[in-house]
Amino acid sequence: MDKMGTIQKATVSDVNEKAVFSQIDGQTLMTKKTEFETAPQLGAEISGFIYENKKHQLCLAPKLPKVRVDHYAYGTVTDVRRDLGVFIDGGLPDKDLVISLDDLPENKQIWPEKGDRLMITLKVDKKGRMWAKLADETIFKAISNRPSGRNMRNENVSGTTYRLRAVGSLLITDDYYLGFIHHSERDVEPRLGEHVTGRVIGLTADGMLNISLKPRAFEEIGDDAAMVLAVLKRDPSGSIAFTDKSDPEEIKAYFGISKGAFKRALGHLLKARLIEQRDGRTYLK
Template sequence: MIEIGKYNDLRIVAKNSDGLSLSDGDREILLPYADVPKGIEIGDNINVFVFVNKDGNTIATTKEAFAEVESFAFLRVVDATDDGAYLDLGIGKDVYVPSREQKRMMEIGESYAVYLYLDESNGRMLASSRLDKFIEEEDFEFDEGDEVALMISERTDLGYNAIINNKYIGLLYHNELFANLQPGDYRKGWVKKVRVEGKIDLTLQPTGFGHILETRDVILKELKESGGKIALGDKSTPDEIYDRFQISKSAFKKAIGGLYKYRLITISDYEIKILVDEFAD
């Protein structure tokens, strides 16, 4: 079955004056010539994004869509009226957000976290910034400590809300962040805690002693490849440490503290150095 608002792998079955006819075996749709890649022939399979155009016709495109239906995305407003707003999807067909589906009135040029879905009455794509309507709040498919995929959705007084695995929502707290975040960023994260009421606390750092041991190995390897010293130390800023190792200052200090304890490095305010004798051939 051809799925509107998603990518479909279809077979080219014919040519006509407007483009190529694509089929899933039961239904045919048009791929306009403007979107036909070079070297494609009848009988070939092609991966296309399918949508309903303004005339109500189901159309395919080879342009890359920024998101599919049944997913969360961060999209820019290209037009707005009293009735709704239009978001750029990257395919020449904008996604409509009715006013009733806007958490706050959308402004041209601004970007918002939204959920894409199909209008059941006509098959057209719609979007909503009322994310809570589409978030699952139970039957979590992860445990505390698991790695998850995050999309930063909005800044709050406590931190940043983030969509988890395109399904749930959690919070990254301001006082635990060591990297600059912006709504729309995609990050790898970890589940820090699932609260009794179903709220999910997130972190951008893996937790546990195993991570510290792994970080020690990374720092030692980097020292060896950098001539035995790195311009980071006890008083280096969290941003400087994150730029080099993508870890928090706390994790960095625990790792170099362990290396120092075993007399593998020396530490100063703004530099760590390998103890050459320990690694001499």
């Protein structure tokens, strides 16, 4: 049908207990009655989105899908077939859209997984088949925000990856800032469409956030720094009567760790600007 993937008007030709049938150019379209607030009468004119469902029936959807030709929106991955592609919920009843193998990374290990999200639009081929098409970088630039002079360094950010390159991954944050993760700032390459959390380590000249998925220095050393930080946060004064010059035995008795481990923990917390030392005490900043 040459009207596949478009919004059209049709005339109701039949109604039964489960479905409403309509006609357009001599072809019959089916709509479940549950898709209407009130079922239309015979001869009424209805409008909706034309598509083919999983049973290869021509259908008319009164509620327009969020993904249409030249309309971009996030779709959720519903299934992954290594031999066919990735199936996406684009907002149609009884129909998932497919991203073809040609539009997916060659490395199938970084393909999306079920539940991941992808920004897509709809395309219809010469045979009338509907496909999902990934949004390109121009779309993400068009919908993105700029930090506008705000200092975001060391802030935590979450976002969804939309392009994977050998040098790194591109993502758009939940607040619609564009970000870049250099391959040296991650331990594992994110999947396409994966939602990740990292921290801002810089800003490019064109307003893109440089993001690291690696832990902060104090997070890398694990429990010792976290324990010291927790003790500081619990204390009403936000301070402890210990510094890197404190007695080793007193440190061992209070924290249960060696002075060397304590000094390393303090060093990382100082570097991360989470604490300060003065007058023989350590204070939470």
